[in-house]
Amino acid sequence: MTLPRQRGITEQAATAAIDQACRMLRLPTIRAQFPELAESAAREQMSYLGFLSELLMSECDDRARRRSERRIKAAGFPRDKSLRKFDFDANPNIDPATIHTLAACEWIKKSLPLCLIGDSGTGKSHLLIALGTEAAMAGFRVKYVLATKLVNELVEAADEKQLAKTIARYGRVDLLCIDELGYMELDRRGAELLFQVLTEREEKNSVAIASNESFAGWTKTFTDPRLCAAIVDRLTFNGTIIETGTDSYRLASTRARAEQQAVAG
Incomplete structure (x- = not known):
């Protein structure tokens, strides 16, 4: 399926296109966070490169977190224990x-x-x-x-x-x-x-x-x-x-x- 690529599309159409692209590319974090990050980028007058890096780093960080959670689950620990909680x-x-x-x-x-x-x-x-x-x-x-x-x-x-x-x-x-x-x-x-x-x-x-x-x-x-x-x-x-x-x-x-x-x- 080809996504529409045209100039001057409405914000609603752009949001729908981004949502669809994120589904196709399996980018759940960007899909969930891009509206908030876009607003923040506009307020802070962030460059295109800065905005793109924020989006990509959010996805990378979330994937790393999910991988850690999967490894912890696969380890089979009987309960949650951390060094932070050790007295x-x-x-x-x-x-x-x-x-x-x-x-x-x-x-x-x-x-x-x-x-x-x-x-x-x-x-x-x-x-x-x-x-x-x-x-x-x-x-x-x-x-x-x-x-x-x-x-x-x-x-x-x-x-x-x-x-x-x-x-x-x-x-x-x-x-x-x-x-x-x-x-x-x-x-x-x-x-x-x-x-x-x-x-x-x-x-x-x-x-x-x-x-x-x-x-x-x-x-x-x-x-x-x-x-x-x-x-x-x-x-x-x-x-x-x-x-x-x-x-x-x-x-x-x-x-x-x-x-x-x-x-x-």
Whole structure:
């Protein structure tokens, strides 16, 4: 279909033509914003080039936002967590500078691992999700999964002769976030399958894990000492280890709110 191109068309006709062109060219942001931007350009006596750049940058910015939203959704995070909402004052074990350096994602570009180790309520999962979100916003492909869910999926894939395909799928993402590693004992088969995923990603793509067990306690999760040592090696070599401590700031926050309510009551 050819759009009309003629001089001296009415404003109504021009608006209709722009609307139609935006539909054909799939420019939803320009289609939605051009009337407002056109009025602003007229008020500010903007040049044609200036007005065109405003339109195109609006479309580009909106597309980048939508891509980020798609990557965050594809990551499968269980809840929305951000670094902006993390209370560094509540946990002095965590260095804000280190976390903000990690948020720049250079470690992902270098395919390095990250380990967050500490008791429940110390911020491990919050940081894991928040840093994964930062990576997705920066353009990296991210996948979040609970350790038990990942192992169960691998076992099912092995039974259905789909193991290679499943390992390859987990190997392709730029950052694999494994949460709650160490919460339950894995049998030898489960541990070996997890080891295969880590080996697939070694020095090619980053892995970030959160665990409530120190490395010394991982023998309760991976009962084979040699396999345990190999997994620890895969997850720590040249990586960053952050110990979030033992004091639950979630519990402390709950107690503080209860005390405030008691005083107010």
